[in-house]
Amino acid sequence: MNSDEKLVKIDKLRTQVASCTRCSLHETRTNTVPGEGDANADIMFIGEAPGRNEDLQGKPFVGRAGDIFDKLLDSIGLTREQIYLCNILKCRPPSNRNPLSSEISACVGSLDLQIKIVDPKVIGTLGNFATTYVFEKFNIPPQKISSVAGCVIDIETPFGPKKIVPVFHPAVATYNVHKTDLLISHFQAFKPFCSDPKSCPESIV
Ligand code: URA
Numbered sequence: 321m322n323s324d325e326k327l328v329k330i331d332k333l334r335t336q337v338a339s340c341t342r343c344s345l346h347e348t349r350t351n352t353v354p355g356e357g358d359a360n361a362d363i364m365f366i367g368e369a370p371g372r373n374e375d376l377q378g379k380p381f382v383g384r385a386g387d388i389f390d391k392l393l394d395s396i397g398l399t400r401e402q403i404y405l406c407n408i409l410k411c412r413p414p415s416n417r418n419p420l421s422s423e424i425s426a427c428v429g430s431l432d433l434q435i436k437i438v439d440p441k442v443i444g445t446l447g448n449f450a451t452t453y454v455f456e457k458f459n460i461p462p463q464k465i466s467s468v469a470g471c472v473i474d475i476e477t478p479f480g481p482k483k484i485v486p487v488f489h490p491a492v493a494t495y496n497v498h499k500t501d502l503l504i505s506h507f508q509a510f511k512p513f514c515s516d517p518k519s520c521p522e523s524i525v
Contacts, residue, residue, distance in 0.1 A: 321437065326359040329437045333430060337410050343426040345411035351378035355406025355434060363398070363513060364440035365389075366431065366450040368489060369409035371416050380405050381490070388490040388500065389446075392507045396514055404438045406431065408449050419449055428453060439479055442513045447489025454484055470506030485509050 321329070337354040340346060353370035356379060373383035381389045393399065409419050409427050431453075435443070445451040451465050458475045465486055473484040487507060493500040 321439070323360050326437050326439075330359040330434070333433055333437070337430055340410065340427075340430075343411075343423045345409070345413060345423060348414050349411040350375045352410050353378055353380050353407060353412070354410055354430070355380055355404065357400055357404040358402060359404060359438055361402060361404040361438060362440055363402075363442045363444060363510060364404040364406070364435065364438050365444040365446055366454065367405070367407045367446040368449045369407050369416075369419050370412040372412065375412035380407055384494045385489070385491040388493045388503070391500070392490060392503055395504045396507050396511050398510075398514055404434070404440065406434055408453055424449070424453065432457070436479065440482070442483045442485060442510065444510060445484065445486045447487075447491070451486040454486075458482075458484065460484065470509045472509055483513070 334354045337352045340352065353374045367381060367385075370380065371383050371385070373386075374380055380386075389405075390400070393403070408431060409423055410430055411427075413419055413423065443454060445454045448465050451468070452462065454460075455462055458477060460473060460475065465488065468486045469488050471486065473486075475482050475484060487509075488499065488503055490503060493503055
């Protein structure tokens with residue numbers, strides 16, 4: 321798929337998500353939060369679900385977790401314009417509760433399409449929910465995020481080879497400021513893929 325086709329498809333998906341009623345979260349949302357960034361990016365990040373600020377603005381990671389995420393991106397020399405950023409859920413769960421498995425099942429068709437369209441070389445999973453879903457999708461044996469955070473996992477997919485990099489969710493640093501350094505150290509796993517993805521080192525896992 322060429323760049324223009326990707327843009328058209330991502331735009332169409334955005335319109336479809338905006339009118340989605342596949343689960344009850346549509347009843348309480350202000351805006352859908354489909355995702356944003358470069359549809360031709362080499363690196364895609366997947367978070368959990370929109371929070372209050374994201375719901376109000378229709379954009380991913382614009383609250384406190386977003387400030388941390390920007391810091392983490394900055395630590396590897398990237399900006400949001402250079403990546404694609406989305407979530408497992410496109411609507412906010414009331415009171416920011418955890419996504420229900422029924423909501424995840426209803427919503428991940430959109431994420432699957434985003435992965436197919438953007439076709440990133442590297443997928444960064446932010447936190448437990450994104451890591452669990454992506455591991456399952458690509459048949460990676462389930463592992464605790466604490467044992468794989470910051471590791472690069474090579475996989476073969478129907479769209480060619482990809483690398484999965486699980487990291488803790490940036491929100492952990494909003495509860496515990498000391499976690500910022502840990503997150504920054506895990507984010508360095510993306511660095512080899514930031515400028516020239518062909519110069520990847522051997523993967524860790
Ligand atoms: N947390 C997420 O997982 N996604 C957002 O967009 C905001 C906070």
